[in-house]
Amino acid sequence: MARKQYYRIVGNGRDDENALRSRPGRFHDAGSGPTSYVAPSLDVAWKEVSAPFGAARANPAAFRAYLVELEDPRLLDLLDDSDSERLMVDPSPPEGRALADRARASGKDGIRYPSMRSQGDECVVLFLENLGHRVSMRPVPDDEWADFLKSLE
Numbered sequence: 001m002a003r004k005q006y007y008r009i010v011g012n013g014r015d016d017e018n019a020l021r022s023r024p025g026r027f028h029d030a031g032s033g034p035t036s037y038v039a040p041s042l043d044v045a046w047k048e049v050s051a052p053f054g055a056a057r058a059n060p061a062a063f064r065a066y067l068v069e070l071e072d073p074r075l076l077d078l079l080d081d082s083d084s085e086r087l088m089v090d091p092s093p094p095e096g097r098a099l100a101d102r103a104r105a106s107g108k109d110g111i112r113y114p115s116m117r118s119q120g121d122e123c124v125v126l127f128l129e130n131l132g133h134r135v136s137m138r139p140v141p142d143d144e145w146a147d148f149l150k151s152l153e
Contacts, residue, residue, distance in 0.1 A: 006124060007045040020137050039124070047115070071135075074108050075111060076099075100125065
C-alpha cells in the first residue's frame with residue numbers, strides 16, 4: 001500500500017474537525033463536495049496560504065500546520081499537461097471546477113497540479129468523499145513547525 005504525505009496550513013481559528021476542509025478555491029465552489037488543498041512541503045503550503053496577503057506579510061503565528069496522509073491516492077495528474085496552463089491563472093477560470101467535477105465523478109481522489117506560488121512545485125486538491133477512510137490528518141510536530149517558523153524570519 002502506497003502512502004503519500006502532504007501538508008496543510010490553516011488559520012488558528014479553524015477547529016481540528018474542520019481543518020481538513022477548504023474554503024472554495026481553484027477546483028471547487030461552495031456547491032462541490034468536501035475538498036482540501038495540500039502541498040508536499042511546509043514551504044509550498046505556506047506560499048500558497050500566504051499569497052492572498054500580498055505585500056502585507058501574513059503573520060505565521062496566526063496559522064498552524066497539519067500532516068495529511070493518503071493511502072493509495074488515485075490522482076488526475078496535470079503536471080505534464082500543457083493544456084493545464086490555461087487553468088493556472090488568477091482568478092481561477094470555471095473550467096477548473098468543471099474538470100474537478102468530472103474527475104470527482106469518475107472516482108478520482110484528487111488532482112495534482114502545478115503550484116501557482118512556487119515555480120516547479122506541485123499542489124494537490126483532494127476530494128474527501130472519494131478518499132473516505134484513506135485520508136488521515138494530525139498536527140505537524142511542534143518542533144517541526146517551530147523550525148519552519150524560524151526559517152521565515
